[in-house]
Amino acid sequence: xxxxxxSNLRTRDALTAPDEDxxxxxxxxxxxxxxxxxxxxxxxxxxxxxxxxxxxxxxxxLLEDGKRQITVLHIGGDFVDLHAFxxxxxxxxxxxxxxxxxxxxxxxxxxxxxxxxxHLTRMFWLLTLIDGSIHREWITAMGxxxxxxxxxxxxxxxxxxxxxxxxxxxxxFRFPITQAILADVMGVSTVHVNKTLQILRSDGLLxxxxxxxxxxxxxxxxxxxxxxxxxxxxxxxxx
Amino acid sequence: xxxxxxSNLRTRDALTAPDEDxxxxxxxxxxxxxxxxxxxxxxxxxxxxxxxxxxxxxxxxLLEDGKRQITVLHIGGDFVDLHAFxxxxxxxxxxxxxxxxxxxxxxxxxxxxxxxxxHLTRMFWLLTLIDGSIHREWITAMGxxxxxxxxxxxxxxxxxxxxxxxxxxxxxFRFPITQAILADVMGVSTVHVNKTLQILRSDGLLxxxxxxxxxxxxxxxxxxxxxxxxxxxxxxxxx
DNA sequence: CGAGGTTGTTAACTTTTGTTAAGGTCCGAA
DNA sequence: TTCGGACCTTAACAAAAGTTAACAACCTCG
Numbered sequence: 001x002x003x004x005x006x007s008n009l010r011t012r013d014a015l016t017a018p019d020e021d022x023x024x025x026x027x028x029x030x031x032x033x034x035x036x037x038x039x040x041x042x043x044x045x046x047x048x049x050x051x052x053x054x055x056x057x058x059x060x061x062l063l064e065d066g067k068r069q070i071t072v073l074h075i076g077g078d079f080v081d082l083h084a085f086x087x088x089x090x091x092x093x094x095x096x097x098x099x100x101x102x103x104x105x106x107x108x109x110x111x112x113x114x115x116x117x118x119h120l121t122r123m124f125w126l127l128t129l130i131d132g133s134i135h136r137e138w139i140t141a142m143g144x145x146x147x148x149x150x151x152x153x154x155x156x157x158x159x160x161x162x163x164x165x166x167x168x169x170x171x172x173f174r175f176p177i178t179q180a181i182l183a184d185v186m187g188v189s190t191v192h193v194n195k196t197l198q199i200l201r202s203d204g205l206l207x208x209x210x211x212x213x214x215x216x217x218x219x220x221x222x223x224x225x226x227x228x229x230x231x232x233x234x235x236x237x238x239x
Numbered sequence: 240x241x242x243x244x245x246s247n248l249r250t251r252d253a254l255t256a257p258d259e260d261x262x263x264x265x266x267x268x269x270x271x272x273x274x275x276x277x278x279x280x281x282x283x284x285x286x287x288x289x290x291x292x293x294x295x296x297x298x299x300x301l302l303e304d305g306k307r308q309i310t311v312l313h314i315g316g317d318f319v320d321l322h323a324f325x326x327x328x329x330x331x332x333x334x335x336x337x338x339x340x341x342x343x344x345x346x347x348x349x350x351x352x353x354x355x356x357x358h359l360t361r362m363f364w365l366l367t368l369i370d371g372s373i374h375r376e377w378i379t380a381m382g383x384x385x386x387x388x389x390x391x392x393x394x395x396x397x398x399x400x401x402x403x404x405x406x407x408x409x410x411x412f413r414f415p416i417t418q419a420i421l422a423d424v425m426g427v428s429t430v431h432v433n434k435t436l437q438i439l440r441s442d443g444l445l446x447x448x449x450x451x452x453x454x455x456x457x458x459x460x461x462x463x464x465x466x467x468x469x470x471x472x473x474x475x476x477x478x
Numbered sequence: 479c480g481a482g483g484t485t486g487t488t489a490a491c492t493t494t495t496g497t498t499a500a501g502g503t504c505c506g507a508a
Numbered sequence: 509t510t511c512g513g514a515c516c517t518t519a520a521c522a523a524a525a526g527t528t529a530a531c532a533a534c535c536t537c538g
Contacts, residue, residue, distance in 0.1 A: 043469075061379045064465055069383040071375040083368045086361055086478055091372055091470040115357045122325055122353055125364050129322045132367065133330055135374035136298070136310040142381045143426020144306040147494085178515065187382020189496050194517060226303055230282075231330040239325055386524085417485065428526050433487060 002027065002103065004077025004165040005051055009123050011164055013239045019120050022113060027051065027103040033096040039080060042093040046084045048104035052076055055100030056177065060184070061092050070185045072134055073097075073158070073177075077165040083128050085110045098176055122239050133231045142187050145226075147196050150186055152225035155206065159215060160229050171218065176211030241266065241342065243316025243404040244290055248362050250403055252478045258359050261352060266290065266342040272335040278319060281332035285323045287343035291315055294339030295416065299423070300331050309424045311373055312336075312397070312416075316404040322367050324349045337415050361478050372470045381426050384465075386435050389425055391464035394445065398454060399468050410457065415450030 006023060009015055015023070028048070033039050039050055039057055057074040071092065074080045080094045085107050114121045134157070141150040162173040179197070183190045200206040205221050207214035215221055245262060248254055254262070267287070272278050278296055279285055296313040310331065313319045319333045324346050353360045373396070380389040401412040418436070422429045439445040444460050446453035454460055 059375070061375070061383075063379070063383055067383040069379040071378045083371065086365050086368050087372070087472055088476045088478070089469065089472075089474070091472070092375060114361055118353045118357075118360070121357070121360060125367070126325050128364070128371065129325055129367060132322065132371035132374055133326070135371055135378060136300070136331060138378055139310045139374060139381065139426070140300045140302070140308040142378065143423075144300075144302055144308040179517095180515080184382075187378070190516090191497080191518085192495060195495095198517085230328065233326055233328075233330070235328070237327045239327070418487095419485080429486090430488085430527080431525055434525095437487085 001053060001076075002051070004053070005079075007165055008077045008127070011234050011236065012126060013123060013236055015123075016119075019117065019123075022117055022120055026105040026109050026113065028106055028109075029104050031102045031104060033100040033102065035096055035098050035100075037096050038093055039096055039100065039102065040084070040090055040094040042090055044090050045088055046081060046090065046107070048106050049082045049085050049110060050080050050094070051103045051105060052078050052080055053101045053103055056097040056175075057094055057100055058097050058181070058185075059092050059094050068184045069187060070181070071138070072131060073185065075158075075161060075165065076167070079105075079124075079127055082110075082124060083131070086128075097181060119239075126233070126239060130233050133233060137231050147186070147188065147192065148199060149225050151193075151196050151200060152205065152221050153227055154185065155213060155215065156218075156222055156225050156227040156229075157232070158213070159218070160232055160234070164232075164234060170214070171216070172212050172214040174211055175208075175213045240292060240315070241290070243292070244318075246404055247316045247366070250473050250475065251365060252362060252475055254362075255358075258356065258362075261356055261359055265344040265348050265352065267345055267348075268343050270341045270343060272339040272341065274335055274337050274339075276335050277332055278335055278339065278341065279323070279329055279333040281329055283329050284327055285320060285329065285346070287345050288321045288324050288349060289319050289333070290342045290344060291317050291319055292340045292342055295336040295414075296333055296339055297336050297420070297424070298331050298333050307423045308426060309420070310377070311370060312424065314397075314400060314404065315406070318344075318363075318366055321349075321363060322370070325367075336420060358478075365472070365478055369472050372472060376470050386425070386427060386431065387438060388464050390432075390435050390439060391444065391460050392466055393424065394452060394454065395457075395461055395464050395466040395468075396471070397452070398457070399471055399473070403471075403473060409453070410455070411451050411453040413450055414447075414452045 002024065006020060040046055052074050054076050057080050058070045059072050060068055060070045062068050084090055141153050145153060158175060159173065162168050167173055179193045180190050183193045204216060207216060241263065245259060278289055291313050293315050296319050297309040298311050299307050299309045301307050323329055380392050384392060397414060398412065401407050406412055418432045419429045422432045443455060446455065
């Protein structure tokens, strides 16, 4: 639902009624993508930006030898390519990891927002900056965390992001991602992902079954991950 | 010089005379930092954004065990923390890797730009998006490139970025960075950096001496790196 | 001039991570 | 029902990368 975008924005700053109306007026047609389909093709020049309503999507780059690196995961309430409004050409692809339901925001309308509504412009700018902030955190995890910490950090991030759009049920959330995809997220081999998951499970830090993650002791997982949610910028500020 | 910022912007889109005036009016006081000093402290709430005029700076995160990861390098003409204008609180630090000379843009004035000049707002937004684009490229390099390719990719990136601000002399550029810092950029050990450099040197792909990098065969280096400069978004577009 | 620090280099050894391959489970389609 | 595919798991082995330590080159500072 579009409510998760509104909620993503409201978490970070108050929206006036006209702001909220402008957000709702932004979107035109719906789309559905099957798992495995490209939502946005690398190299293309989108004329819409895509809001993910439901499903799991990923930005990714392919190398010549077929290796794939995922650079960010997107859940409901995320724009998967808001940056394309400014960048014009996609320097990566976006793939639906599960069946996805989306809404398209024509760049023409985004342009109008930037001409008429400075506050909302800054809020959209903010959303793209949070993506960048997540990128930095991933770089840190890939470069300087041991793999257990990296995995724990990723789970913490997804927990907080799902919570922000109210998708935590109990201490669990649906996270239907295969170990092979997880390997492309973390930049390691699938075997290594598998072994790391075994360890986290046997340490009692993680229960992951049937596409659902349960965190028995969030505090312990955060400690292992050295997790600090500051980088997700959930604080409400005047922006 | 502030000219390198103007040049960074003009590469990506035409600036009107009022745009350019507004850019020049943005800045207030100068600052100088010694190598090793923090330009921006992690966790702080800057009231200015900092344009780097001269020198080499890095955004970084420290982990509890003292490990450091650098998430992006900045050269003359880059804002090192333009994103802080919107994000408000720094989720990482910025350090001067060499002596640095900077100009401060008060957030108050940036705010005025966003209220009054939609085009310039989008151009500043663009600069932060290019940072994000570089982040994604680094994630890909860290996760899925062999270390030789990673190193080659980094050198290509710096070559193109220095060229955009006219700091390439011959096929060389000043890049006074120690191998230890390079290790924090690439997320590997200093010994590994050293061995990789030896290989690139003996392959004739790189001459690196006294803080100056020479690329004898850019084409060969780009091939090794699978380098595609699209992600730096040098194309001039109507934005 | 000499002491001490920074940086780069190298080697020996350890640890982490990847590769390959095989087997198991589950599930949907023929 | 059976077949095949997707996914998970495990093991043996290979390769990549880290750690530690020693030393050399160079520079700065007293």
